[in-house]
Amino acid sequence: EVQFLESGGGLVQPGGSLRLSCAASGFSFTRYTMNWVRQAPGKGLEWVSTISDNGSGDNTHYADSVRGRFTISRDDSKNTVFLQMYSLRAEDTAVYYCASRLTHHFDYWGQGVLVTVSS
């Protein structure tokens, strides 16, 4: 069974940093693209970042709203994808989901982790 466990969320002050983790199980992690999607309280879904499998050259992509402040990475030895977030702003407050592309875009999702940026 495909499963994701996100961690690392919490309360952080504006300008602060946080690193989210998403530990995957139930599939051959190294072969697949992984993504982060976020949802601000009461709002819709926003794609944040994508990282291809390392066999594809470790390509990464970012939404304009986070480019230069967030970095996506993966550790295939730990079946984990990360989202390092710097210079956090109030508008980054959201539930952050990791989601896979095993066969189709965003086919499996984690339960999400809440990030709150506030002083």
Next chain:
Amino acid sequence: EIVMTQTPLSSPVTLGQPASISCRSSEGLVHSDGNTYLSWFHQRPGQPPRLLIFEVSNRFSGVPDRFSGSGAGTHFALKITRVDAEDVGVYYCMQATQFPWTFGQGTKVEIK
């Protein structure tokens, strides 16, 4: 950036009756590989989204056949033939043809 526009934003429906959601993209969604990466997701309150439809009209594993997707070019639709109580929530279309990938605003389906 491709803008995805859903209508309606709210849809009160009667149990057992059909429902339909429209999704329009600001540009065509045919990828250079020939596929059209238009998906539909359903999100219940307090839950993560789940994939319903991929590549316009293909139901994902375990999705009931009362759900169907259609469309081409810049016009797409999700249809529910007979709404069930478990279908309440918010539905999103999404394009993954061109970065940045973008979602529609969401359509809230509720029972009358």
